[in-house]
Amino acid sequence: MRIPILKLNNYLLVSIQTEIDDKTAIQFQEDLLDKIHKNGSSGVVIDLTSVEVIDSFIAKVLGDVVTMSDLMGAKVVLTGIQPAVAMTLIDLGIHLKNVPTALDLEQGLVKLYQELGE
Amino acid sequence: METQSRMNIQQELDIVGARQLGRDIAKKIGFGTVDQARIATAISELARNIYLYAEDGQICFEVIDNLGRNGMSIISIDSGPGISDISLVIQDGYTTSGGLGAGLPGVKRLMDEFDIQSEAGSGTKIKTVKWLK
Numbered sequence: 001m002r003i004p005i006l007k008l009n010n011y012l013l014v015s016i017q018t019e020i021d022d023k024t025a026i027q028f029q030e031d032l033l034d035k036i037h038k039n040g041s042s043g044v045v046i047d048l049t050s051v052e053v054i055d056s057f058i059a060k061v062l063g064d065v066v067t068m069s070d071l072m073g074a075k076v077v078l079t080g081i082q083p084a085v086a087m088t089l090i091d092l093g094i095h096l097k098n099v100p101t102a103l104d105l106e107q108g109l110v111k112l113y114q115e116l117g118e
Numbered sequence: 119m120e121t122q123s124r125m126n127i128q129q130e131l132d133i134v135g136a137r138q139l140g141r142d143i144a145k146k147i148g149f150g151t152v153d154q155a156r157i158a159t160a161i162s163e164l165a166r167n168i169y170l171y172a173e174d175g176q177i178c179f180e181v182i183d184n185l186g187r188n189g190m191s192i193i194s195i196d197s198g199p200g201i202s203d204i205s206l207v208i209q210d211g212y213t214t215s216g217g218l219g220a221g222l223p224g225v226k227r228l229m230d231e232f233d234i235q236s237e238a239g240s241g242t243k244i245k246t247v248k249w250l251k
Contacts, residue, residue, distance in 0.1 A: 021134045022166075053137055053155060055162035056220040084155035091156060092163075092224035093210050 003028045005035050011112065012036065012074075013105075015047040025061040032065060036074045043116055044069060045108040049080030059094045066099050075115040077101065079108035124178040125165075127196075133165040136177045140192065143179050147190055148250060156228040157190065157248055163221040164194040164244060170215050172198025172241065182247070189249040192229070197241040204234055 001024045006013045012035055018024075032044065046062070048054070054062070066076045077100045081089075089096065100115060102108040123143065125136040140161040144154045161177060168175035175196025182189040201207050208226060213219035222244075226232040231247035 019134050019138065022130050052141070053158045053162060055137075055159050055166070056218045056224060057162075057166060059220075060218050082155075084152040087152050088155045088159045088228065091227045092159065093220045093227070094218060094224075 001027075002031065005032060007035070007039055007041070010040075010042045011109075012039070012041045012044045013047075014044065015050070015105075017050045019053065020051065020058055022057055025058055029061055029065050029068070033068055033072065036069060036072055041074050043112040044074055044076040045105060045112060046076060046078050047080045047105050047108065048078060048085070049082070049104070051080075051085065052082070054081075054085050054089060056092055056094060059089060059092070059096065063096055063099060075100070075112060077108045077111045077115065079103065079105055121181045121183075122178065124176050127165050127168040127175050127177060128173070130169055133162055133169060136165040137161045140177070140179055143181065144190055144248075147181055147188060149190070149248070153248060157192070160225045160228040160246060160248075161192055163225050164192065164246075167221060168194060168196045168198070172196035174198075175241075187249065189230075189247055191245060191247045193246075194244040195241070200238040200240055200242055201234075201236040202238050204236060208234070 003016055069076045079102045100111055102111045125139055137158040141154050141158040144157045165177055178193040180191045182191055206212055208222050210223045211219040225246060229246040230249050233245045236242040
């Protein structure tokens with residue numbers, strides 16, 4: 001299973017549509033960093049609208065993706081985190097501080113422009 | 119409806135299988151979406167612990183119908199190396215796998231009841247319950 005990564009001008013768009021298992025998450029991390037490198041992308045939006053479970057491992061991978069992309073010079077915004085998922089993350093003790101988030105894809109792109117000062 | 123089911127955890131993909139099965143059962147019993155997510159997430163953490171530390175174990179699901187008090191219990195059983203210091207592993211941020219250390223303390227917060235028994239060399243049993251409100 002591979003998560004598709006779409007290119008839109010200088011940005012990359014990702015919509016995670018399936019239950020993520022650990023291998024898929026790690027593969028995605030590599031694929032995304034490769035794509036950022038190859039395309040010289042400055043921003044990424046990862047939409048999590050269809051994701052029903054984010055456990056501590058997946059949360060760690062997502063947080064790492066944001067930090068790693070940042071190191072490479074690309075900003076990542078996470079969008080579409082469901083109410084139930086947000087409540088569960090806080091119960092788990094995961095706050096995803098310093099991770100830019102937005103309500104949906106549209107607002108995610110706006111947030112990305114702001115982060116990049118465009 | 120079956121009152122007991124179990125899922126063997128032997129490979130990484132079983133973690134996803136276990137949480138999907140658990141969520142389906144939770145939904146059938148009548149848990150709302152937030153509790154379904156809590157239960158599925160707790161199962162995910164328990165199943166990953168089995169996979170990471172014990173390699174082989176089971177997650178058992180049981181529907182509780184007890185004089186009108188309904189709920190669901192999730193029991194994680196493995197015959198792995200066991201946990202020598204339980205108070206340490208239920209502390210936030212403690213990890214030996216490079217994770218967030220949110221697993222077991224997280225499960226405790228996600229569920230209503232949490233009981234852990236472990237013996238070095240013979241395995242670990244964790245019983246958790248979520249009550250329907």
